Amino acid sequence: MLMLSGQAGVGKTALALRAAGEAVRRHWYVKGIYADVGRAAETSAETAVFTALGGLLHSLGVSEPQVAAVADGRVAQYRSVVSALAKRGKPVLVVLDSVSSLAEAEPLLPPHPRNCAVVIGRHRLTGGGLAGACHHALGLFEPSEAVEFVVRALAAADEHDRRAATDPEAVRALSMACGRLPLALDLAVGRLVTDRRMPVPTLADRLQDTPRPSAPEIQVDPVRAVFARCCGRLPAGQARLLRLLSLYPGAHFGAEEAAALGGLPVAEAADVLMELSRARMLAASGPRFGGHRFQGLLWSYATDLAQTEESCTQRKDAVERLLRFHVAATTEADTWLDPAAAPAEGDRFTGVGEAVRWLDEHRPILIESVRTAIALGSHGLAVRLALGLTRYLELRDRTADRMTVLELAASAAHSAGDRGAEAECRRRLGHIHAQSYSASSALPYYGNAMTLFLLAGDGSGAAAVVGDVLALLDRYRARERDTATLIIRYESGLAICRRGGDPAAVAAILDTLGNLHQRTGAHHRAADCHAEALVLREQTHDVDGVAESLANLADAQRVGGDGQNAAANYERAAGLSRDRGDSRREAQAWENLGLVHLRAGRMRPARQAFEHAAEVFNRGGPAQDAERVRGRLRQLRGWGSRRRAVDAARRQTAHAPDSQGVWRASGEGRHEGSAGTGARRPDRADADVSDVPDTDGVIDFAVLWTVADFGLDYGDDTFDDGFGDDSDDSDDFGFDDD
Structure with missing residues (x-):
């Protein structure tokens, strides 16, 4: 450990870098790393350490997404990496410049005795992690x-x-x-x-x-x-550019940044930078950053000159030119990151890698530039810069930075009265919450975005929000198992999509919402949702959607006790599916229709419906589905007369703990919300059948059996109700208890 101290301008940094370079050249250390803590320390020691750790980890080969988001995590990563290198015989030399306190130095000191740190500061630091460090004080030349x-x-x-x-x-x-x-x-x-x-x-x-x-x-x-x-003694042009360069928010700048600040062609700005470097007014930034930087105290002096010799208007114009450059460069880089975009206009970048590297190096400056643009009243530039950064920040998994720039941009757009831009910012903020599956946070943002897009007359933006809401609900449904919570979220999404004027989206949400109500036993609400979805799909001539809504509506009606309408809707769904060539859905409709007839005790219509289902399954359905329906038919034929059928039903009901015994079934039905497979009605299971009417060929199975509902779940995405797999998908007949 080595500590260099001395007043500003005595050559501490130059000596340390010269010695570090020589040590690496002699292979005493495999890598030399330099971190300037001073610039970050303008805010606080914690910020200085956090920023410096990010740069050190990047220099050690840790990729941007892997860098921890909190200070303690970065300290642990840094110590782990440098210790591992030293243990493998690859020690590192770390130069920490402009350190003013132990709080800044200690988290950055590399562990393991084979590593080395050179700490540079104006005052000698002792104790803590620097206890026992070799101290060398630099003074003026003799x-x-x-x-x-x-x-x-x-x-x-x-x-x-x-x-x-x-x-x-x-x-x-x-x-x-x-x-x-x-x-x-x-x-x-x-x-x-x-x-x-x-x-x-x-x-x-x-x-x-x-x-x-x-x-x-x-x-x-x-x-x-x-x-x-x-x-x-500098020429007027060089002196002016030197003053304006002090307005740059970062430590390193190139010819393009200088050209923007000075309002010069890039080639001319590059020549001026070279002249300033020859005059020792600027120094080279090094291979990582390229470009130039100010020499020590000269930045402070140039800042004073800019305040006194450049008017407020001239300084503002220079900063706005820099902001426009940042917007143009960020937009071009963002185009490279968008696979669906046309080739980027401009020759600043030659590929995705170069664009990402530029964004990596300029990220803190670009985020600060959003704030600067708002402070100057350049709200449009702030919005464009923020929107251009979001794709890159998402790529680098910098969620906090994304939220910061988008909130700033939304505020700027609101101040400027730009409803379309504010809507897009609110929409992208919704994306951030949607990616963390926080529907309760994302939906309000999407709702605000929808309102703003409609006020701005942007139909395409409103349609995009509808798509976002559908995607969010789809992802959220796959994770959330509480039906009541899902209903709340879907009703919120439905309200947003209604305003968007997309009947197909509204119908899709209504169908899923109906299935959710079916789960809770709210069969009439479920039927209302499916009926409205049916009307919307009929209006848009969505034949496949009409068939789906008919089947869902019939399910809700069947479970709710409206067997007559359920039967009519199943027949209509079967006909539409047959016309569309959807044999699987047609067979399902026939089988459910048979269950409706069977529940009402209509043996002959039930047998005919099952025969239609078996025939369709035989033509193109899975073998197990066809075999299941043939099993139903064999069981019905085995009962023979009406009296034998009633006796068989009574025996099976009396000995079965639940409705599964009737059809040798297991699992759950198409919809949940019934009393469960363990539900039983003992008052009906042991009912006396001596007075069952033996006349018109109709047997009221609902009076005798515990089975009050039958429903099918084929376990196929074609008929997916959107709630994932049931707990047991091996159901032969797939009915629910009621």
Whole structure:
């Protein structure tokens, strides 16, 4: 562990990075990682640590979706990764820059003795995780060191430059004017390199004549004096861009960002950046980020210049140009992430990977830019930027960031009176809750989106919300087993879809809602839902839907005791299914019709319906379904006369614990909501049949049997009521108890 301390500008970071690079080059460590904690520390120590851990984990190869969302999780991940590397003989060297407290340093220190950390700060930190660390304090150059620095720097730039060697006294005067501070001397040398005709004494005299600001810390004065002299000698265009670059919200920027801030062509901005870098006003960002960054204290100085030398309107215009660049780049990147979109316009990215990398590097800046756009009153830019980010944030599983930018964008759209944009933001917020299966949270967002789309006259947006609601209810139904809760959610979804004006969607929800009511025993409500769905499907000429609604309506009527209407609807459903070539649904309708007749004691019509069902199943249905119906027919024929049938029914009912004994059945029926397979009516099971009328060929089985309802569940998606598999799908006859 090594601690470097010293005032700003003494070269702490440069020394640490030089030493770290040499250590890695000598293979003492397999990897060197640098984290600048200072920028994040402008908010709080916790934020600084959280942000720095994300960068360290990314540098260690942890992919973005795998990075923990909370600080404690990131600390655990970081310690685990660096410890594992050290144990495998692959130690790492971590450089932590601009650390101001132990609270910032300790979570970032790599465990395991083979790893190493270099902690850089203005003040010496002791105790805690830094106990026993080797401390090295950097100070100002000695007079001889300052002179040597200037001589070497000029010779490195041009071996034929003899200005420093021929006038050592002028070099000494220059070093004193810079306060022997390495950063100030470096900037002064940069001025001499860019202007090879300037004598050293001339620059020294100008620096000594520069007015000193009355700052409390006298050691900063030489730096500001050098800044003032260097910036004063810059061409107007370079000086202006330097000031505007201080408005950039991130630490690293490239030619495109500079061009946006300065309102320049990209090529011209790149040339200006190179000139500023040659003048030591900017430094290279490194291979990970590319581009440039400010030198230490120069960012603060440039910020002061921007506030004093650029008007409020000029600063606002520069930031708006940057926002428009961010919107354009984000939109182009988002197009690459959308597989259904046309090829992206522009040549900023060449593929998905490059677009994602750009978004990864700029994500914090882009999110902050949404807030900046709102603060400037550029609500349209805020909305476009937020919507362009949501697909990427979903890809990276950054739910909190998605919700943040969409809430901000929805507020901005509302302030601007843009109902369509606000509706889209509310809709996407609904998507976030829908993905977590929180229907109670998602449906209000979808409802708000529907209202706003309709007010905006956007029919396609309203139709999209209808599709979202149907998809949400479908996913929610597969997870939620409480029928009462499902009914509440479906009624909420129904209200939204009614406003959307999509009869097919309304009919689909009504059918499922009817099945839900059937589960709870509310047969009349179920019948009302199916009847309304039937009307809607007839209006839209949805023949398949009409057949389905007829079968569902007949089921509800049969269970509710309306056998006459149930029989009529089953016959109609069978006819429609036959016309559509749907043999499975046709056979189901005939079999259910037979059960209706059988319940009413009409033996001959029941036998005829079962024969129709068996015939259809034989033509194209599963063998087990055909065999089941033939079994029904054999059992009916085995009973023979009416009296024998009644006796057989009585014997089976008396000995069977539930209705399964009548048809040798197991499992549940097409709909739930009955008394259950264990329900029994002993007062009817032991009924006296001596006075059963033996006349008109009709036997009232409902009086004798515990079976009050029969229903089929073929376990096939074609007839799926939408509630998943029943507890036992091996039912031979599939009736319910009532």
